[in-house]
Structures are given as structure tokens and as C-alpha cells.
Amino acid sequence: MDADDVVRLRLSQQQLRHPRAVSAEAALKNLLAVQSQEFPYARWSLAQRTAGASAADVEEAVADGRILRTHILRPTWHFVHRDDLRWLLMLSAPRLHQGNGGMYRQTGIDAEAASRSARILADAVAGGAHKTREQLALELQRHGFAAKGLELAYLIMHAEISGVLTSGIPVRSTGGALKQTYALFDERVPASADGHEHRSEALAELVRRYFLSRGPATVKDCADWSGLTVTDVRLGLGLVLEAEPDVLTAATLDGLDFYFSSAGRGPAAAPGPAAEAEGGPRVDLIQCYDEYVMGYSRSRYFLGGTAPALPERDTPMHVVLSDGRMIGSWRHDLAGGRCELDIRTRSDPGPAGHRAIDKAVTEYGRFLGTPAVRK
Known part of the structure; x- marks a missing residue:
């Protein structure tokens, strides 16, 4: 496993690539928990992992x-x-x-x-x-x-x-x-939903869902994401591997042990950056607290940039990805019945990159249900 494999698998397991979730609910069930202090952008975190959920779809699920x-x-x-x-x-x-x-x-x-x-x-x-x-x-x-x-x-x-x-x-x-x-x-909240009534069962479920949705990731990544101790995460991981020995695969990179879905291995299950880029790069506009960022601590460096970060002066703080790696920042301004996106990249992405950004802007406008344009 190399750095490209980590990026490719994370994009796939987080459903930022196909196969997408059938609904915002399903995307959330996959990720277990999604950081949402900025509600307008957090709706997008769920919707962009689906085949076309809108802001209204997410709002309806929250209201219900x-x-x-x-x-x-x-x-x-x-x-x-x-x-x-x-x-x-x-x-x-x-x-x-x-x-x-x-x-x-x-x-x-x-x-x-x-x-x-x-x-x-x-x-x-x-x-x-x-x-x-x-x-x-x-x-x-x-x-x-x-x-x-x-x-x-x-x-x-x-x-x-x-x-x-x-x-x-x-x-x-x-x-x-x-x-x-x-x-x-x-x-x-249902009184008896999934039946994880004992702490050990709940611990195993959290660890299992974390690595299946965010792998490849480390034990420290899971501990920092969940707020649990490293000892607890190791205990949960042991319970998962004992009950389902084939569900997770381990690999070592940069001196760190990574765990990820065994079903997600290989190019057939998770098309890599080259396959995504047959017509040019793939650009994703993700919020700065997206799980592709916040799902990791010890191994966040595969993102290729510093996020989340506080904006300086008038600088946007949300993240522009090109084939899974950070190339800039963005934000939206809603005024006059349309959405204007302030998108700033570290360098000129070239004609293919600009086309990919324009496509991402269109997708964001479709999600909002309002015309979206670049500033």
C-alpha cells in the first residue's frame, strides 16, 4: 500500500466516489457520525455522498x-x-x-x-x-x-x-x-434500535463502522475522532477481529499500522486517481469539517494540505480537492437568488482543472436548488 492507495480507498469508503449512498440517511449510517457545526455546509457533506440528494432532502430527514x-x-x-x-x-x-x-x-x-x-x-x-x-x-x-x-x-x-x-x-x-x-x-430516539446494550458491543460497533467507512486509518485516528482512549479502540478492534476475522485488513505505511475494509481492496473495488482522471482531474468541494478531513488526526497528512484552518482576513476556509488532495479553499455567498462561490487555488489548475471546478460548482448549485456561479 502506498499514499495513492490511501487516498483512493478513503474516497471510496467515504462514498465520495462510486458506489454512492442511496440517500443522505444511508450516507450517515455508513459514516456513523458527521461533524455538523456549520449546518448549511454539513448538509452538503451528506448529500455529496449520494446519487443526488438535495439540501431539502437533508432538511426533511432532520425535521423527521x-x-x-x-x-x-x-x-x-x-x-x-x-x-x-x-x-x-x-x-x-x-x-x-x-x-x-x-x-x-x-x-x-x-x-x-x-x-x-x-x-x-x-x-x-x-x-x-x-x-x-x-x-x-x-x-x-x-x-x-x-x-x-x-x-x-x-x-x-x-x-x-x-x-x-x-x-x-x-x-x-x-x-x-x-x-x-x-x-x-x-x-x-427509538428505545431499542440496534441492540448494542453492553459497552463491549457498542465499542466493537463503533470501531468496526469507523474503519469500514474511513479506512485506511490508524488506531490513533479512531481514538481522536471518537474521543475514546487508544486502549478502548484497541480493545474494540480486537473484538471485531475476533468476531469477524476477515472484515478488516491491516497494512503498514510510514511506520504506522493502518486498518481498512477487506472488501475495499484492489482497483476493481476502488478506482484510483488515474481511472477517475480519464477525462481530467476530479474536483470535490468539501466543507472544512468534512469527515474526509476530521476523520483523521495522526494520518491527516495524506490530504496534502492544512485543514481545517481558521480563515485569514477574507480567505475561505472550506476545502477544494483535486483527485482527493487539497489544492485550495472555497466558500459560498447566497444573495440575489443565486449562489456565488469564492474558489481559490494555490496555483492555476489548467484548462482541465477549471472544467472540473466548473462541474463541481454546477453540482453544488443543483444541491442547493439555485443557480451557482464562480466569483
């Missing part, structure tokens, strides 16, 4: 509760399928609360405050009465909480991690943007 958006893993915002959230939260909640411990103390959230606020929040959204962050703040304030700034943020996050709240039906703001609402966890 098939796709939930909540704090989990590390923790930050993630899309998680409703069938996976309960067992995934059971596995990760203790470490999330532990990691948030300093902020809980800083904001005065002790056990009594957490318990009392959880009851208030649960009562506020019970019976399908989904509420925005601002509405929840008012409910907490009525019961004596300051519910502002970091205290509000961590009271709500504590309730999410504790299985009290999850995402509800988004509402439109006066400017037309979708706003997150919160719902009662037990009303949105």
Missing part, C-alpha cells in the same frame, strides 16, 4: 428525526442517525461529561443544578413542544437560572449528553435560515 443533530464525540455538533444515537451516547457520555468537567465547575453546574435544569428542560419540550435555544433560556430563567452565555450553552449540552434533549424540527428565522430546536430525547 431520522437524522439528529446533537453534541457528541469530543464533544461537538454531529449528525447521527436516530438508530445509532442511544448506544453511541451510552458509550461516549462518561468521557464527554469528564471532559466538560472544568467548564461545568466554571459555570456553576453541579449535580443539583444539572438535575434541576434537566427536569425543567424535559418538561419544556415534552409532548412534541420543540423549542429554540432562546425559548429554553426563558424557561430556565423563569426557574431562577441566569441561563446566559456559557452557562446556557453547558446546561443544554449537559442535557444532550445525558439523554434528555436532542434536536427537534428546525424552524425558519426571519432571514430564512434554519434554526436548531430541541426535543425530548425519548420522543425522538
Whole structure:
């Protein structure tokens, strides 16, 4: 295995190449969790892994509760399928609360405050009465909480991690943007979905799904992505290999051990950069928190660039890929009934590269349902 194999297999296993997922839901089930703090771009992360899902398709799945958006893993915002959230939260909640411990103390959230606020929040959204962050703040304030700034943020996050709240039906703001609402966890998440009731079962499932969807990757990559310890990931990997010895393949590159789907080996299963480029390079516009970036830590360098990165002055921060490697950055501006894309590459990609970028812009406009042009 060489660097080109890593890029080729990651593109394939993440469904940025064929065969694509049949729906945004299926793409999410493959990836298990997708970072989603920038909701407009996170919709695209799911849709571009399908045969043609639109922004409206993703929004509908979120509104229906098939796709939930909540704090989990590390923790930050993630899309998680409703069938996976309960067992995934059971596995990760203790470490999330532990990691948030300093902020809980800083904001005065002790056990009594957490318990009392959880009851208030649960009562506020019970019976399908989904509420925005601002509405929840008012409910907490009525019961004596300051519910502002970091205290509000961590009271709500504590309730999410504790299985009290999850995402509800988004509402439109006066400017037309979708706003997150919160719902009662037990009303949105099936009580017994996939049956991973024991920690060892959940651990094995997380590790299995991670390497099948993001391999080739290392144990450290999985640990940093999941927020679990390296010891836990090694334990989960051992359970997977014991139960299904043929499901994963191991290979060594750059002195690191990589694991990936045994079914994904070989050029027949995952066409390489050369095959993708028969008519020129293939360009993908991915968000800076896409799983092709955030799915890795120790081995992110195969991306060929520094991402995610904070924008400098007026610089876009999302990622332009050419045959799986970073060549620039982009962002969108929505105004006047159309989408303008600011795309900047490190060097002139040449005529074929410009054609590939134009094709990617067209695909993005199709996803949004509005004309898209390059600035």
C-alpha cells in the first residue's frame, strides 16, 4: 500500500466516489457520525455522498428525526442517525461529561443544578413542544437560572449528553435560515434500535463502522475522532477481529499500522486517481469539517494540505480537492437568488482543472436548488 492507495480507498469508503449512498440517511449510517457545526455546509457533506440528494432532502430527514443533530464525540455538533444515537451516547457520555468537567465547575453546574435544569428542560419540550435555544433560556430563567452565555450553552449540552434533549424540527428565522430546536430525547430516539446494550458491543460497533467507512486509518485516528482512549479502540478492534476475522485488513505505511475494509481492496473495488482522471482531474468541494478531513488526526497528512484552518482576513476556509488532495479553499455567498462561490487555488489548475471546478460548482448549485456561479 502506498499514499495513492490511501487516498483512493478513503474516497471510496467515504462514498465520495462510486458506489454512492442511496440517500443522505444511508450516507450517515455508513459514516456513523458527521461533524455538523456549520449546518448549511454539513448538509452538503451528506448529500455529496449520494446519487443526488438535495439540501431539502437533508432538511426533511432532520425535521423527521431520522437524522439528529446533537453534541457528541469530543464533544461537538454531529449528525447521527436516530438508530445509532442511544448506544453511541451510552458509550461516549462518561468521557464527554469528564471532559466538560472544568467548564461545568466554571459555570456553576453541579449535580443539583444539572438535575434541576434537566427536569425543567424535559418538561419544556415534552409532548412534541420543540423549542429554540432562546425559548429554553426563558424557561430556565423563569426557574431562577441566569441561563446566559456559557452557562446556557453547558446546561443544554449537559442535557444532550445525558439523554434528555436532542434536536427537534428546525424552524425558519426571519432571514430564512434554519434554526436548531430541541426535543425530548425519548420522543425522538427509538428505545431499542440496534441492540448494542453492553459497552463491549457498542465499542466493537463503533470501531468496526469507523474503519469500514474511513479506512485506511490508524488506531490513533479512531481514538481522536471518537474521543475514546487508544486502549478502548484497541480493545474494540480486537473484538471485531475476533468476531469477524476477515472484515478488516491491516497494512503498514510510514511506520504506522493502518486498518481498512477487506472488501475495499484492489482497483476493481476502488478506482484510483488515474481511472477517475480519464477525462481530467476530479474536483470535490468539501466543507472544512468534512469527515474526509476530521476523520483523521495522526494520518491527516495524506490530504496534502492544512485543514481545517481558521480563515485569514477574507480567505475561505472550506476545502477544494483535486483527485482527493487539497489544492485550495472555497466558500459560498447566497444573495440575489443565486449562489456565488469564492474558489481559490494555490496555483492555476489548467484548462482541465477549471472544467472540473466548473462541474463541481454546477453540482453544488443543483444541491442547493439555485443557480451557482464562480466569483
